[in-house]
Amino acid sequence: MRIVIAPDSFKGSLGADAACAAIEAGVRRALPGAEVVLVPMADGGEGTLDCILGATGGREVGLTAADPLGRPVRARYVLGAQARSAVVELASASGLPLLAPEERDPLRAGTAGTGELIRDAISRGAREVLVCIGGSASTDGGTGLMRALGVRFEDAGGAELPPGGAALARLARIDTSGVPEAVRRTRFRIACDVTNPLVGPEGAAAVFGPQKGAGPEEVRELDRALVRFADVLADTYGVRVHDLPGAGAAGGTCGGMVAVLGAEPVPGCELVAETVGLAAALDGADLVITGEGRLDQQSAAGKVISLVARLAGRNGTPAVALAGEIVHPFDGLHALGLTAAFSIADGPRTLDIMTKSADELLSAAAEQAVRLRFA
Structure with a gap:
């Protein structure tokens, strides 16, 4: 048998x-x-890093990065054997399990730590980065991640917005002039296991906000902020992610990366199955x-x-x-x-x-x- x-x-x-x-x-x-x-399998969320590491080898890199509330946490990613590719698991630095239930802060939690892992991988030569985005603690549209790569998210007065999803209600302009050339030349793929749009009753805030600590009013506040975020993305890049399937994954991280970084969503399960x-x-x-x-x-x-x-x-x-x-x-x-x-x-x-x-x-x-x- x-x-x-x-x-x-x-x-x-x-x-x-x-x-x-x-x-x-x-x-x-x-x-x-x-x-x-x-x-061993995974769907693109937590555990994907270990599955890919076990199947393909590569080198595990440890790094101190920001947790969802900006505190230092030890995180890790995998650098490919030739250092030309990397696999980053969002949950490692920006995951919900990093917070105790009483610490969950749905309006202000961010993804900056994941961006720090990506930045480190690019600095070591990676030009193809797979981001596995399940298990997020935030609903910031991936702005923390992108901020760590040099993107600025500004209000009408030109001031940079504070971390978190709630602040996106004041978003007026996205400035990518400070993004390094190495980041611009990097191909980003997103392993995603959900088809939720960015906003609306099936969107990031409504479906996933409650598990991150958001009450009904906070869900509505976050959804309004993500609508503003999506509107600015559409005006700036001509990419409409409001109802893009999968854009709501990881608190909108998928939608933000697709519009700003040209990232390509891929079904996480199928990618892992092919790899292993x-x-x-x-x-x-x-x-x-x-x-x-x-x-x-x-x-x-x-x-x-x-x-x-x-x-x-x-x-x-x-x-x-x-x-x-x-x-x-x-x-x-x-x-x-x-x-x-x-x-x-x-x-x-x-x-x-x-x-x-x-x-x-x-x-x-x-x-x-x-x-x-x-x-």
């Missing part, structure tokens, strides 16, 4: 590597002689096991489980998903090729206990899934 294990991370408990190890332990208890292929060789790994497999922390209707839209199911379905390979929580219905995933989905919970448990016991629960669920298929 050849079994491929290709999960996303179980956020807050297990990284993709650890999830692979837990699933493998369960598989081997059920089928000790099976050939097991581990393919997922399609080749699935060729000839008897079973594929995937998973993530929560499986719901959104999992069918650009998430790891949906891509694994689709590739497995093309090959006629049974595909099983394991998740901490599963929310019905997910007919879309079955239509893509997912055979079955199971929660790893073995009874009523608190989230805290589930998080602390995730490896044991995931391993046990994997064992039972394999026994059901091959007993």
Whole structure:
């Protein structure tokens, strides 16, 4: 038997590597002689850096950068083997997990630290930078990131705006005259796993603002500020990102980078799958096991489980998903090729206990899934 294990991370408990190890332990208890292929996955958000590093090599670079509130934090990125390319994960310096719940500041949090990582990579020779933008703590349209690369965002009086999304309501002018030539010559790609527009009821503020600490009035304030930001972008660059699919990712970072830096959004899941060789790994497999922390209707839209199911379905390979929580219905995933989905919970448990016991629960669920298929 050849079994491929290709999960996303179980956020807050297990990284993709650890999830692979837990699933493998369960598989081997059920089928000790099976050939097991581990393919840790990510969707362009947190964990993507590790997946790409593990698959391609390169060099990890550590750097002290600004966290979402401007405090120093130790962050990292990956510099390619020839130092001509780099992979930067926004969550490393600008991610929500860097803030305690009581520290979340949706109006003023920024992405400057991510820009500092990019600036360092460019200074070392990188001319192609992939920015993985999931897990953001801010709704600043990526202005902090771009400010670190030399872009100025000014009010009507010519003063530079302070950090954060709320200040964009006063944006009048964008000045790129101070952007170094090396930055101008750099190709930027954005690994993005969502299709939300920049503004409106499905936009960055409305959908993602609450998880970053924004209440209803703050959501409305941030959305108005992002509308102003989008208007100025359209007037300055002739690029309308108001309703561009994916522009709302990472608090509008995708939209801002597309307009100002000419960045190219790419589906994060597909990029990671291509990099780690997922399609080749699935060729000839008897079973594929995937998973993530929560499986719901959104999992069918650009998430790891949906891509694994689709590739497995093309090959006629049974595909099983394991998740901490599963929310019905997910007919879309079955239509893509997912055979079955199971929660790893073995009874009523608190989230805290589930998080602390995730490896044991995931391993046990994997064992039972394999026994059901091959007993």
